[in-house]
Amino acid sequence: MVLYFLSLVLFVMGLYCLVAKKNIVKKIIGITIIEYSINLFLILIGYRRGGVAPILMKDMSVAELVERGVDPLPQALVLTSIVIGLGVLALMVGVCLRLYEKYKTFDMSEINRLRG
Amino acid sequence: MDLFLLILLVFMIIGSVIAIETKNLLSSVISVGVVGFSLSIMFLMLGAPDIAITQMVVEILILVILIRATITTDNTAIERHADTFSVISSLIFFGLFLIFAFLAVHELRPFGEPLMRVSKTYLATSAEKTGATNVVTGILLDFRAYDTIGEATVLFTSVVGAFVILRRRGRKHKRESDTEKVGILEDADIKKDFKGF
Amino acid sequence: MHDIEKEIRESKSGMTMIVKTIVRFAMGIIILFGAYIVLYGHLTPGGGFAGGVILACGYIILTLAFGKDIALRKLSDQGASIMDNSGALAFIVIGLLGYTGGYFFLNFIDHGKRFELFSGGIIPLCNIAIALKVTASLFAIFIALAIFGKFISGLVEEEE
Structure with missing residues (x-):
């Protein structure tokens, strides 16, 4: 319970960073923290107490794996999510560098003022 | 075990507080690295070595890309205060969110006893149906390969988007010689090396 | 091959001599480890995604x-583009070949x-295709x- 709640606290902190900060790089950092917390929450849901990794070893029968293995389905989903997060982060940094080149600042309100 | 996870999670929260509130952008980025590597250790403790490896390597790349964003640019802090109204209202909203999250978490199944109606089938039949003893790879590339196709599409889209955004100026005049100038190769000899690719 | 070695030695770009020497030793090990992670992805932890990111890390450190x-x-970037497309194409072709059954x-x-x-x-074939793509x-x-679009903009200005 406490672990679930603390990962949601991490989520809220990322969201606060995304909403309240003016700097674009800080906003990107907020999105990264949100991504971490969601991945952690999914993996925490699939954990089984005293469980082993969902990999069949040579000295292990299938029945034993079914008895003790942790949930492999969230792991497969999170694995794709991490790599997608890296691509999206690179795209965001590209946009951010573009904005810096045009307006010479990272400040969001300053960019709004210069544009308007 | 639970205590160790709790300590690591509190450590991650402290790291993200430093990342959010510090003035210098470079130290903020390095604090994000601290959070990511702790997350990798947590994945390893939670019985997910595949994700621990991936998270560790991806975190290195995230640090390289974010440092690229901050190191050549002006990384002084923005002096002006954020307007207090938006900060206070967002804090109130997040407080309400946390209260409802605390109520909702109690409705979930307790930690350590997941509901594995589908996953037990996967665990039992993966080695026999797909031949892969790593069940995560079996799910990713055989049972649910459509997900992987979607992931490949998203990655391709982000590459195309990054190339389009980072091009300095759009190409206005189209000529016949444009077909040779698509890439970003500089020297003629580099071009010669890859003639036979 | 020798003139490439000489050029690497004499080139002023990049970091210092210490870093270059260590990277030259570590490069082979990184590529080998990435290939191991990809090829044994169905038996041990790892797979196409992790191995692909490790291989990309090797080129980035270079x-x-x-x-x-x-x-x-x-x-080159053209080579990377060809590799990307061939990886995606191989993955889809492997999927389509399933229609034989x-x-x-x-x-x-x-x-x-x-x-x-x-x-x-x-x-394993899908793992290799995904590793190429990533x-x-x-x-x-x-x-x-x-590079931040330097070469492309140079070409455009040259045209104008």
């Missing part, structure tokens, strides 16, 4: 240490014996970020 000229000679992404190759390298049907994509993104 770019950081030696400068962009040497790295683009090893894997009935439906999309059917595991149509014989599964072989458990715990051996050549087992698992199409899974490597090329991440390296291309990094090159685009590092």
Whole structure:
């Protein structure tokens, strides 16, 4: 319970960073923290107490794996999510560098003022 | 075990507080690295070595890309205060969110006893149906390969988007010689090396 | 081969001599480890995604240490683009070949014996295709970020 709640606290902190900060790089950092917390929450849901990794070893029968293995389905989903997060982060940094080149600042309100 | 996870999670929260509130952008980025590597250790403790490896390597790349964003640019802090109204209202909203999250978490199944109606089938039949003893790879590339196709599409889209955004100026005049100038190769000899690719 | 070595030695771009020497030793080990993670992805932890990111890290460390000229000679952006497309195409072709047995992404190759390298049907092939795709994509993104469109804009200004 406490672990679930603390990962949601991490989520809220990322969201606060995304909403309240003016700097674009800080906003990107907020999105990264949100991504971490969601991945952690999914993996925490699939954990089984005293469980082993969902990999069949040579000295292990299938029945034993079914008895003790942790949930492999969230792991497969999170694995794709991490790599997608890296691509999206690179795209965001590209946009951010573009904005810096045009307006010479990272400040969001300053960019709004210069544009308007 | 639970205590160790709790300590690591509190450590991650402290790291993200430093990342959010510090003035210098470079130290903020390095604090994000601290959070990511702790997350990798947590994945390893939670019985997910595949994700621990991936998270560790991806975190290195995230640090390289974010440092690229901050190191050549002006990384002084923005002096002006954020307007207090938006900060206070967002804090109130997040407080309400946390209260409802605390109520909702109690409705979930307790930690350590997941509901594995589908996953037990996967665990039992993966080695026999797909031949892969790593069940995560079996799910990713055989049972649910459509997900992987979607992931490949998203990655391709982000590459195309990054190339389009980072091009300095759009190409206005189209000529016949444009077909040779698509890439970003500089020297003629580099071009010669890859003639036979 | 010798003039490339000489050029690497004499080039002023990139980092210092210490970094270059260590990267030259570590590069082979990184590539080997990435290939191991990809090929044994269906038996041990790892797989196409993790191995692809490790291989991309190898090329990125080459770019950081030696400068962009040497790295683009090893894997140019056109080469990365071809690699990316061929990886995606191979993955879809493997999926379509499943129609020989009935439906999309059917595991149509014989599964072989458990715990051996050549087992698992199409899974090792899919791993290799995905590793090619991830490597090329991440390296291309990094090159685009590092070079920041300099060459492309140079070409455009040259035209005008």
